[in-house]
Amino acid sequence: MTEAIWIVAEREPARINPVTFQLITKAKAIAQGKKVVVVLLEAPDQQFEQAISEYGPDEILLGQNAAYAQASDEVMAAALTTLAKEYQPNAVLFGATPLGRSIAPRVQAALQTGLTADCLDFFYEEDLLVQVKPSYGDNVMCEITCPDRRPQMASVRPNTFAAEKVAGTTPAITPVEVAQTTGPQGRVVDETVRVSHATGIASANKVLALGRGAATPADIASAREIASRLGASVGVSRPLTDLPDFTVEQQIGQSGTTIAPDFLLNLGVSGATQFIVGMTQAKLVVSVNRDAQAPIFAQSDYTFTGDAAAFITALKQRMN
Incomplete structure (x- = not known):
């Protein structure tokens, strides 16, 4: 088991979802000496690692494969599961986005560990990641832990934490290779940003x-x-x-x-x-x-x- 907190980088058609940067900043604040590692699976021509580096993670596990550009959620989850079994992180954090909510439970089930969704806060008590979220009709804050299994897994909604760039940092970039899952798989044919008739509030100033x-x-x-x-x-x-x-x-x-x-x-x-x-x-x-x-x-x-x-x-x- 490594003393590392993983953040799963979420790619969009032309950028990294900002929740990834928010999770890096939060993970650094609670790390207590643990490494903050971003797992980035991308196509070779995407090169999102520079944008991630600006937020100061200790390391980026970089998997580049042309198949990732159109990979299904099942393929991405299988790749993350393989990496988690190999590197054995202490914790894995996801954005509670449509993609994160699809991939995280697949990884959780494969690793037979716990997963807390839609957290509002995290903090460590020694090696235990305390995951805070509302319950009982959103009127009570619960502290949830996973004492017996690793990695500890949780997701958080975008904009729950602030993202802060870190000047003068150069994270280690470690190339990783994951064999592609065999058998019938879906693939993403196209990605189009959804246009809503409502004025968006998530990114409004x-x-x-x-x-x-x-x-x-x-x-x-x-x-x-x-x-x-x-x-x-x-x-x-x-x-x-x-x-x-x-x-x-x-x-x-x-x-x-x-x-x-x-x-x-x-x-x-x-x-x-x-x-x-x-x-x-x-x-x-x-x-x-x-x-x-x-x-x-x-x-x-x-x-x-x-x-x-x-x-x-x-x-x-x-x-x-």
């Missing part, structure tokens, strides 16, 4: 969030006008996804999207735990709620106690 206290058609229309003028995306708490105006893609929270904007304006959001865990990486938070004891206020830099609808009207008038 500014977000205006609406809750139950700002859910009338007039509130929503005015909020969208304000967001347009601010250059912000509109997000919502879970109850508003029941309205025809919004989709689950615009939901902020543990069961929705985790956001990390520079500016977040919460209007009529009470601040349930499920919502708060999705906005902890926001840099400047302003919240409006008529309840002076609303939990959202404890997570905010600036607060206004009052009617959110009246606040929206006044703000819209001020901006005219």
Whole structure:
């Protein structure tokens, strides 16, 4: 068993998914002397190792094969399983993305170890990786461990942690070869970035969030006008996804999207735990709620106690 924390690099058509960089930064913060190793399986012409190097991992296990460009999830999982059996890392971390959620359980089942999904935090207690995630309707934080099996495996949603580049570091790059899985396999014919009719909130620099206290058609229309003028995306708490105006893609929270904007304006959001865990990486938070004891206020830099609808009207008038 090696004292290494692995991060599985997730490739997109033209870049590395930012969750990979976020996991590298988090792993370095909790490593306690363990090596932070990124596993990158790519086609020879992709060369994503330079982008990964900027975030300061100790080592990159680099597998290059033309077949990886169009490899199925089963093939990628089989390759990771083979490498994990050979190198025996202490822990393996994945992004809780559609790809990560497909590959991670396959690796977990093959290695007969544990896997905790959608974690909000990790930390080590000696050799034990403590994996923190909500439970009981997202109202209780649980600490989950895997004491008897290795590697310890977990996934985390994008934007749960911040990513920080590290200047002046040159990680070791170790080439690895994995025999291709035989037998009938699917392959990826094409990858196309999905275009949503909703304004994306996951990567937005500014977000205006609406809750139950700002859910009338007039509130929503005015909020969208304000967001347009601010250059912000509109997000919502879970109850508003029941309205025809919004989709689950615009939901902020543990069961929705985790956001990390520079500016977040919460209007009529009470601040349930499920919502708060999705906005902890926001840099400047302003919240409006008529309840002076609303939990959202404890997570905010600036607060206004009052009617959110009246606040929206006044703000819209001020901006005219």
